[in-house]
Amino acid sequence: MTRLNLLGDSATASGGGCCGGGACGCGHGAAEAPTTADATAAVDANEYLVTGMTCGHCVASVKEEVGAVDGVQAVEVALVKGGASRVTVQSAGPIDEAKIRAAVEEAGYQLA
Numbered sequence: 001m002t003r004l005n006l007l008g009d010s011a012t013a014s015g016g017g018c019c020g021g022g023a024c025g026c027g028h029g030a031a032e033a034p035t036t037a038d039a040t041a042a043v044d045a046n047e048y049l050v051t052g053m054t055c056g057h058c059v060a061s062v063k064e065e066v067g068a069v070d071g072v073q074a075v076e077v078a079l080v081k082g083g084a085s086r087v088t089v090q091s092a093g094p095i096d097e098a099k100i101r102a103a104v105e106e107a108g109y110q111l112a
Contacts, residue, residue, distance in 0.1 A: 043073070044091050049084040049112035050104055053077070058109070062087060065107040069099050084112045 050062060059077045066075045066089060074090040089100060101111050 044094055046089050046091075046095070046097075046100075048087045048089065048097075048100060048104070050077075050087050050109050051084050051112050052109045053079055053085045054081050055079075058107075059085075061107040062104060062109060065103040066100060069095060069103050071095050 053059060053062065056079075059079050062077055062085075063075045066072060066087065071091045071093060072089055072095065073092060076088045076090075078086040078088075080086070087104070089095065104111055
């Protein structure tokens with residue numbers, strides 16, 4: 001059985017990190033191996049420019065509306081206050097741009 005040292009005391013650890021450095025029993029800092037589903041699933045990523053967003057609330061609104069479109073798996077937004085923000089949409093397959101446009105407009109913004 002591997003002992004896990006979360007307190008970092010020197011009696012059981014060789015120093016550094018939650019597990020005393022060396023081989024980490026908790027996986028802290030270890031890269032996760034993709035699961036079979038992750039490794040085989042094709043992901044489309046499309047970028048859109050959206051105008052009018054100025055704050056975190058704007059970002060949240062766009063992410064919520066676009067994220068609700070059927071087939072969308074993830075939405076990331078790189079906010080450019082007062083400019084065109086980059087919205088990246090990931091999906092398992094192609095999504096009609098009209099659906100993304102409608103979702104952005106529902107949030108109160110426009111595709112550039």
